[in-house]
Amino acid sequence: MMKIFTTLMTTVVAVLGLSACKSLPSYSQDYTQADQNIQGISLNDEQAHEIGTRFVAAFNTLGTPKFVNQASSLYADQLYINDTLSQFSNKQDLIQHFEGMNNRVSNVTVKLISATHHEDSAYIHWYMAYDFKMFGRSKTMASYGISEIKINAKQQIIFQQDYWDPANGLYRSLPVFGGAYKWVLPFKKS
Template identity: 70%
Template sequence: MTFLRTVTLSALTLFSLVSCKSIPSYSADYDRANKQISGIILNDEQAQLVGQHFVAAFNTMGTADFVKNAGQLYADHLYINDTLSQFSTKKELVKHFEGMNEHVSNVSVKLISATHTHDSAYIHWHMVYDFKMLGRMKTMSSYGISQIKINDEGLIIFQQDYWDPANGLYRSLPYVGNAYSLILPLKKNS
């Protein structure tokens, strides 16, 4: 057990150092995109429709229809940051969806609420899914909010997701979860 902890801690330390290279902060990218990309001004009904379309497409994740359904939501050029990845074209995003789709099944996404401010819809959602990694299947559950702007064709041109990947994903993964418990021992892991 001590050996495993040492190896895990060493790997995480090395990963942290490698990850510290000069990468621009996503906060600067978000700030720039949020100022430069304007969507249509929304009302309550439109924000609700954005949420319903978003949830309907992501409820097909893990099926043959997902990539087509989700791809139909997005414009060719966009800003999207899903907390783990950032994309500026639909082509890149669809490739990401194809890879993601291979690892998930039994997806259930529920729309909790949809609100708006000017041109941004804030979609509050809850997602439960089975995730396959390293030959093991694990049920994951996560709450999040997506800030979404749409163009006059109803396509997403801006999306910033806010969710906690530490508790919504990483802590539940084989080996990675153990590493997190070493780094963040004070946070409850259930």
């Protein structure tokens, strides 16, 4: 049994290693271009807090039937969003992504920690905990993050860049993959 497990793990590591060699466009270039080309409305502290409150309220419905409608009203048709795992430039693709997420999560809690701004960007510091379903199992996960958000005059999100740690907030907790991830990139705490 150990020999089969070792062979399986070696194969998984080899496939992951080879897939990492694939040439992908740099998200940094996309971010820079979107940040320079997408102008939101100028913000003050109160508006930044309001953006954070609406953002958290919408994502607190994740995993429920009303989430897709809540999220749809939050975003503009044309946008830039990078949630660290995926990148979108239109609401239609983003909503399709949200529908898939909605089927995999439950018991979501999102808390607004703080909201601040600089010119047209709100910086929303949040905490999210949720149950994630994969391979018929459910695992409770939690993460802290910050979302840089720009809105248009209609109060819709036109730019969002999320900053959070998917290694410790998601990957290490996944069934099967988590063990391989922990083995390849161990978390060191001193």
